Amino acid sequence: MRQQTRTHMLAIAGAIMLSFSFPAVADAAAPVKVDAEAAEKLARKDKCLRCHGVTKQKEGPSFKSIAEKYRGDSGAADKVLKHITEGKDVANFPDGHKELHKYDKKHNLDQLKNLVNWILSL
Ligand code: HEC
Numbered sequence: 001m002r003q004q005t006r007t008h009m010l011a012i013a014g015a016i017m018l019s020f021s022f023p024a025v026a027d028a029a030a031p032v033k034v035d036a037e038a039a040e041k042l043a044r045k046d047k048c049l050r051c052h053g054v055t056k057q058k059e060g061p062s063f064k065s066i067a068e069k070y071r072g073d074s075g076a077a078d079k080v081l082k083h084i085t086e087g088k089d090v091a092n093f094p095d096g097h098k099e100l101h102k103y104d105k106k107h108n109l110d111q112l113k114n115l116v117n118w119i120l121s122l
Contacts, residue, residue: 032077032117039118042111046104048084054122059093067122080116 043049043063051060061069070076083089087103104112 032121034117034121035114036118036121038111039115042107042115043118046107046115047102048115051102060091063119064122067120070120076120077113077116080119081113084116085112 040049040054043052051058052066053062055062055064057065066080070080073079083101083103085103085105087100087105089101090098091101092098
């Protein structure tokens, strides 16, 4: 394939992926790079997806609804990062019981930040 055609196709593929993974382009904040695949993988590994659906409400709110809650909040990434790394926040469950929210101290900060940015990008 000619180099030019290839570059062109890559650009199109990139544009398509962007339009799917970042529906909130209207957001004024600088776009954050998110590796959605790695984030979802970590969410599965950390068992976050047992309690949170990406779009479906389970025992915990859907990640999408969490993103909506924090839309426009410039401190969101820090708050959510603390929420999932410090284990100090009490989670209120739909059946009325409370327990400390699950946290992750095993994975490195970059991976966890990517997970947070992914959640907030939904
Ligand atoms: C045992 C079930 C359970 C697991 C596992 C779990 N969560 Fe949660 N999570 C909850 C519940 C319930 C809430 C709602 C807390 C509330 O509103 O009081 C919540 C809330 C949240 C919030 C919203 C915090 C806010 O400020 O509104 C985020 C973000 C979150 N979880 C991310 C994660 C991530 C990431 C993981 C995996 C590391 C995870 N959760 C694992 C049950 C869980």
